[in-house]
Amino acid sequence: MITREATEQDIEILLEFEQGIVTAERPFNSTLIDGEIHYYDLLQLIKSEDAFVLVAEENNEIVASGYAKIKTPDNNYSNFDRYAYLGFMFVKPEHRGKGINKAVLDELISWAASKDISEIRLDVYSENESAVKAYEKAGFESLLVTMRMKI
Template sequence: MIVREATEQDHKVLLEFEQGIVSAERPFNSTLIAGEIHYYDLLHLIKSDEAFVLVVEENNEIIASGYALIRKPANNYSNFEQYAYLGFMYVKPEHRGKGINKLILDGLISWAKSRDISEIRLDVYAQNESAVKAYEKAGFESLLVTMRMKT
């Protein structure tokens, strides 16, 4: 397997991965609209100096992705000036359970450290127990749970 930075030539495959993420998240979020959804401006992320998009290749096929994006905290009372937000984590279904997500996490965390960023965050649906366990195993801890109510 090869872990590498994404390029503009990867865009079409990454758009397919984005829809895979949307499909995986639909059972956890009844507020998502029907049809195709685009969470990310993937070309912008690929070109940005403030972001790092990774892909994993096996036999010249892209099988996984993830990104780290430098963000500033929404408040002025955090003990850090910026953090790396991780997202776009996707592994093709037939390649899951092989430790590929850990390769992505390691690459993104390494990039963040190379930028002197020590705070790393991500979002995961609380009901997505397998993802929560995987991130906890990688060293993440729960910080905040978003609650909602439909009236």
């Protein structure tokens, strides 16, 4: 398996991965609209100097993705002025359990460190226990839980 920076030529498979993420998240979020959803502007992320879109390949097949994007806190009380936000984490179902997500995660964290970023954030549904455990195993800790109520 190798990891590499995504290119515009990868967009078709990346769009498929995006829909795979949406499908995986639907059971955790009853507020998602029906039909196709696009969370990301993948071409903009690929072109951005403040983002790093990564793919993992196995036998010349793209099997996983993730991105890191440099952001600034939307408050004036954090003890950091920039952080890396991780997202678009996806591994094809038939390739899960091989440590591919960990390799992608490690590469994204290394990229952030190379940009002098010391804070990394990501979002995960609290009910997605396997993802939560994987991120905890990688060193992440829960910071905030978003609560909601339909009235």
